[in-house]
Amino acid sequence: MIFRGRYEYTIDPKGRVNIPSRFREQLTEAGQESIVITNYSGCIYAYPSAEWERIEEKLASKVSSVNRKKNAFVRFFAGGAVEVTPDKQGRILIPPSLRSYAELGRDVVILGMPNRFEIWDRERWDVEVGRFEKEGFEDPELAREIDSLGI
Amino acid sequence: MIFRGRYEYTIDPKGRVNIPSRFREQLTEAGQESIVITNYSGCIYAYPSAEWERIEEKLASKVSSVNRKKNAFVRFFAGGAVEVTPDKQGRILIPPSLRSYAELGRDVVILGMPNRFEIWDRERWDVEVGRFEKEGFEDPELAREIDSLGI
């Protein structure tokens, strides 16, 4: 499932954020009511629960590894995961641990991505965009790949 | 699908822009009702939905990568994408996130391109044209590439 678009919302004093109605629609069409959110790369990753389960399986096959770093990753990534379901108005409650990890203030940005969507603090997102616009095209390898997309 | 021509329109207070009737005609002939618009290089890129899906597949194959810069690119480019369908009068509504990115004022310019068309704020477009005319031919590499096109 691919999510599209960028949306701006506010988190209310209770810590609730709206989910874009288009995303909700896609989820219900796929027969999925719940979402799994976790912490990663300075923002919150949100997966349809079925997609998350797929990821979990992959993680499980690696967790038996004695590799300490892999284990640390799994603890962080999977350990942060929480399953949430939108309320009647289509909002989810972001638990304090995730809220503080992503430093979510009042204004947030929700981004569609392939397989998931992401929730960013607005200011952090602005910084991220700035960095991309500055560094992005200086990387010759990335520039070549973008060229090859034929956009 | 190749779009041709440059058109000038106004965005009304509700954020709607007209799509050139010639373009609309091309789209319906190809059996495509919807358009995907996204943000790039200071303007809005508009693709026939089928064309966009082709790009999306390529992007999706890169997103699993942990490469931070690639992710940043996908976030920005795919995250900006929204599917829209013209209303009965042939207009589309540009979402606030894109309108602000491209700094669309009242007057906009729509440009035909191969595979897509672009929506520019009129003033920005004027600046862009000016820059090209001033710098364009001073870049030897670009001059060579243009030469090699055989136009």
Next chain:
DNA sequence: CACCTTTCCCCACAATTACCCACTAGGCGC
């Protein structure tokens, strides 16, 4: 067990968007 905090479920209002219809200007044929 009592108390406090957090979460859930509901209702209410504001803002935005979708879906109409109407008007104007210009091009074209008669």
Next chain:
DNA sequence: GCGCCTAGTGGGTAATTGTGGGGAAAGGTG
């Protein structure tokens, strides 16, 4: 010139979406 058609613009209204908050239920703590 006159009427007709099409393209572009503007606006009204209904429906949907987003935001805020009250109060009950659930959970944690001394």
